[in-house]
Amino acid sequence: MLNEGTGRRLRRRRPVPPPPGDPLGGGEALRVVAVTKWFGSVQALDQVSMAVNHGEVVALVGDNGAGKSTLVNVIAGVTAPDAGEFYVHGEQVAIRSTDDAATFGIRTVHQEQTLADNLDVVENLFLGRELCRGVGPLERVDFAAMRQRAQAMLSGLGITTIADIGSPVAQLSGGQRQTVAVGRATLENYPIVLLDEPTSGLGVAECQRVMELVLRLRAQGAATVIVSQNIDEIFEVADRIVVLHLGKVGAVFRRADTTPEEVVGAVMGMAS
Amino acid sequence: MSENAAPTVHADKVPLGEHARKSERRESRVAGWLSSALSRGTAMPAIASLVVIAVFFQSQSPYFLSPDNLTNLAVQASLVATIALGEVVVLLLAEIDLSLGSVSGATAAILGVLMASGNMPWFIAVPIMLACGAAMGAFQGWWIAWLGIPSFVVTLAGMLGFLGLQLWILGPQGTLSIFDPNIGALTGSTLPAEAGWIVAAIVAVAVVAAALVRGARGRLTMKSFGLPVVLAALVIAGVAVFNASRGVPTAFLFLLALLVLGWWVTQHTRPGRHLFAVGGNPEAARRAGVPVRRIRFAAFTISGTLAAVGGLLAASYNASAGTLTGGGTLLLEAIGAAVIGGTSLFGGRGSVWSALFGALIMGGVANGLDLTNAEQPVKYMVQGAIVLLAVSLDTILRRRQSRGRQIGGVHV
Numbered sequence: 001m002l003n004e005g006t007g008r009r010l011r012r013r014r015p016v017p018p019p020p021g022d023p024l025g026g027g028e029a030l031r032v033v034a035v036t037k038w039f040g041s042v043q044a045l046d047q048v049s050m051a052v053n054h055g056e057v058v059a060l061v062g063d064n065g066a067g068k069s070t071l072v073n074v075i076a077g078v079t080a081p082d083a084g085e086f087y088v089h090g091e092q093v094a095i096r097s098t099d100d101a102a103t104f105g106i107r108t109v110h111q112e113q114t115l116a117d118n119l120d121v122v123e124n125l126f127l128g129r130e131l132c133r134g135v136g137p138l139e140r141v142d143f144a145a146m147r148q149r150a151q152a153m154l155s156g157l158g159i160t161t162i163a164d165i166g167s168p169v170a171q172l173s174g175g176q177r178q179t180v181a182v183g184r185a186t187l188e189n190y191p192i193v194l195l196d197e198p199t200s201g202l203g204v205a206e207c208q209r210v211m212e213l214v215l216r217l218r219a220q221g222a223a224t225v226i227v228s229q230n231i232d233e234i235f236e237v238a239d240r241i242v243v244l245h246l247g248k249v250g251a252v253f254r255r256a257d258t259t260p261e262e263v264v265g266a267v268m269g270m271a272s
Numbered sequence: 273m274s275e276n277a278a279p280t281v282h283a284d285k286v287p288l289g290e291h292a293r294k295s296e297r298r299e300s301r302v303a304g305w306l307s308s309a310l311s312r313g314t315a316m317p318a319i320a321s322l323v324v325i326a327v328f329f330q331s332q333s334p335y336f337l338s339p340d341n342l343t344n345l346a347v348q349a350s351l352v353a354t355i356a357l358g359e360v361v362v363l364l365l366a367e368i369d370l371s372l373g374s375v376s377g378a379t380a381a382i383l384g385v386l387m388a389s390g391n392m393p394w395f396i397a398v399p400i401m402l403a404c405g406a407a408m409g410a411f412q413g414w415w416i417a418w419l420g421i422p423s424f425v426v427t428l429a430g431m432l433g434f435l436g437l438q439l440w441i442l443g444p445q446g447t448l449s450i451f452d453p454n455i456g457a458l459t460g461s462t463l464p465a466e467a468g469w470i471v472a473a474i475v476a477v478a479v480v481a482a483a484l485v486r487g488a489r490g491r492l493t494m495k496s497f498g499l500p501v502v503l504a505a506l507v508i509a510g511v512a513v514f515n516a517s518r519g520v521p522t523a524f525l526f527l528l529a530l531l532v533l534g535w536w537v538t539q540h541t542r543p544g545r546h547l548f549a550v551g552g553n554p555e556a557a558r559r560a561g562v563p564v565r566r567i568r569f570a571a572f573t574i575s576g577t578l579a580a581v582g583g584l585l586a587a588s589y590n591a592s593a594g595t596l597t598g599g600g601t602l603l604l605e606a607i608g609a610a611v612i613g614g615t616s617l618f619g620g621r622g623s624v625w626s627a628l629f630g631a632l633i634m635g636g637v638a639n640g641l642d643l644t645n646a647e648q649p650v651k652y653m654v655q656g657a658i659v660l661l662a663v664s665l666d667t668i669l670r671r672r673q674s675r676g677r678q679i680g681g682v683h684v
Contacts, residue, residue, distance in 0.1 A: 078559055102561045110559055116552030118620035119545075127549055128561035130542050140540040184560075 028090060029054045029223030030075070030106070030192050035084030037070055044070040045081070046247040052192070052223040057214055059238035060227045061267055066244040068227045069111060072196045075225075076108035077101035088192070102128070107190035111197045111227075114181040117170035121162060122150045124169050124180055125187060153186060157209055174201040182210055185217075193217055195226045199233065211236055231260045245269050318613045318629035321662060325633060329640030336640055339517035345632070345639050346514070346524040347459055351585045353527050353631035355606035356613070357534055358578030360627050361571050363610055364538070364551045366619025367423035369575045371412060371430030372606060376583035377598025378438040379405045383584065384448030384593030385441055387455070394454045402580045408434060409576015410569065417568035431603075439595055447594040450587050458526065458588040462519035471520065472511040476504035523585060527628070530581070534624035543567060551619030601652075608655070609634050612662040633658065 031051040037044045045067045052058045060068045073079040075086070077098040086093050088104045095101050101108065115124045123130075126146050133142040150165050162176050169177055182198050195214070199207045214237045217224050228234050234241060235255060243250040243266040251266040329336040355372050362369045379401045386397035408430070415426045442448065450456075463471065483500035514520040538544040546567050549557040558564045579598075587593050611617060612633050613626025637658060641651045 076559070098559055098561045099563065108559070113553065113555040113559060116549045116556050116620065118552035119549060123545060123549075127557065128546075130545060132542060139542075140536075141542060141545055 062244035358575035373603030405580020413572030
């Protein structure tokens with residue numbers, strides 16, 4: 001993949017599967033089957049199965065401790081599951097590390113532990129995916145290209161709250177930090193994007209930006225999983241809603257066929 | 273130090289957003305620039321200390337700033353600076369390596385056996401010795417990176433274990449003489465005056481030309497052009513001083529080459545930037561796909577290799593490998609040098625140049641006290657006080673800087 005700004009090659013260790021040719025075709029992007037995870041004697045995930053199609057947004061909802069973040073972490077390769085199968089584009093894969101997840105085109109925005117405080121905004125945006133130029137021992141990080149891309153990305157998203165992208169992220173507010181974390185998901189066209197509470201700590205306008213971003217991802221044909229506590233937000237962007245309850249899939253709704261009341265009921269464990 | 277220096281952070285332990293949120297409201301471009309310039313200039317307190325030391329000891333002994341003494345100082349500081357460079361690489365990860373003294377002693381002993389008893393030529397013995405240092409570092413790195421054992425414990429064990437290896441290799445006689453002239457030349461020789469000038473000219477022209485090339489791309493500012501000019505002037509002045517004595521010491525030139533290589537790797541390569549990322553937030557780095565284990569492993573392998581380079585310098589300087597090589601306060605001086613130079617013990621903040629500045633401060637003080645006929649006990653106490661002062665100064669400066677942001681004022 002070429003960087004439009006500079007024509008330089010994006011460096012990565014292994015190739016990421018390209019996004020589907022027909023962005024709105026809606027083929028299956030990711031399926032997890034019977035994922036189980038124990039933390040000591042606590043079962044965080046119990047035989048959880050779900051799937052996301054290209055061009056679809058699936059919302060993952062549930063009470064605290066329902067297993068939402070654990071499921072995201074398992075798919076992202078952060079947490080190793082005790083059991084379960086993963087299929088990307090219909091093929092079974094093993095996700096053993098964050099590196100594996102990246103190889104399969106999965107990009108995750110975590111809820112916490114996302115930024116290195118000592119690095120600046122640009123380096124954090126490209127952390128682990130740095131743009132490089134030169135070959136062999138002369139290969140070096142292309143700070144200028146990264147800066148250019150970061151600026152283009154931020155202005156493309158309409159983000160004006162970050163004045164100096166060269167300042168260390170430790171100097172940023174919570175909302176600005178979250179913006180940087182979410183911004184990472186948009187640097188390349190990732191086929192599968194996981195967002196774990198992307199709007200937590202954001203202001204009203206920034207929340208709106210993130211929702212627009214999710215809709216844009218869908219329009220581009222990405223398969224998006226969004227974890228959220230905010231029912232309004234979910235009804236704004238999600239095509240399907242998966243309710244987790246005590247580590248199990250409690251219910252699955254199509255947004256068009258349900259009501260916020262029904263979803264809230266399921267979250268509280270009152271579904272059929 | 274450089275305009276490419278890592279953006280650094282003072283808020284190692286400060287709750288996030290606390291001061292940032294307040295400062296956001298009063299964001300002022302000038303205050304922001306000053307603050308970031310200050311936080312980037314990790315070498316500033318070290319340079320200021322060097323100036324104070326130079327002025328003080330010159331007032332005590334007119335010989336202190338003489339070309340002869342500065343040349344000796346440069347050679348002596350090279351050993352500590354090399355070990356300190358290895359320590360910087362590890363400190364950037366928020367780890368520590370206590371084994372560097374023992375590794376340099378053990379590898380020096382290996383060199384001694386290969387050359388004195390094995391009659392190996394230097395160009396075979398030295399690579400073997402460096403490989404042994406790398407292997408010792410890699411061995412410790414494996415325990416730290418893959419088993420997750422704290423580096424303090426692993427390298428403490430390494431410090432004892434490799435000291436044992438060193439004594440075992442040296443055997444009962446305890447000292448192996450290394451008479452090879454090539455080894456001796458590393459610390460014993462200096463460049464001829466003309467060669468020194470040629471090196472100075474090449475470096476000065478290259479540094480300024482690089483700045484001009486950048487400038488041609490439209491990024492020439494006083495900030496980006498001032499530093500290269502100062503650097504070029506420093507190089508020329510340095511060579512002038514050395515040439516007024518015996519010439520540029522080979523060991524010092526070797527050290528500078530190591531530092532430039534280290535600067536390039538830490539500031540401009542992916543693994544180098546990952547070093548800072550892991551030091552800043554290992555979990556975030558892991559989640560972003562940084563190979564955290566490989567980075568940790570590599571850092572300890574590099575520090576072990578640099579310890580072996582230190583062992584080579586020590587063997588060259590003493591023309592032997594003995595039971596005391598790499599022992600004494602060498603390790604502590606190296607850690608002290610790295611920290612005095614501005615590398616944080618908490619990781620993610622620092623620069624390879626701190627090894628040079630720190631070693632010059634430690635070496636300068638020891639040298640100055642020697643010139644004023646101070647006793648060894650006094651030397652230790654003064655060095656201890658300087659480590660404490662330097663780190664306190666650093667911490668206070670940074671705290672003040674963050675408070676400055678908080679109230680919207682600028683403290684410089």
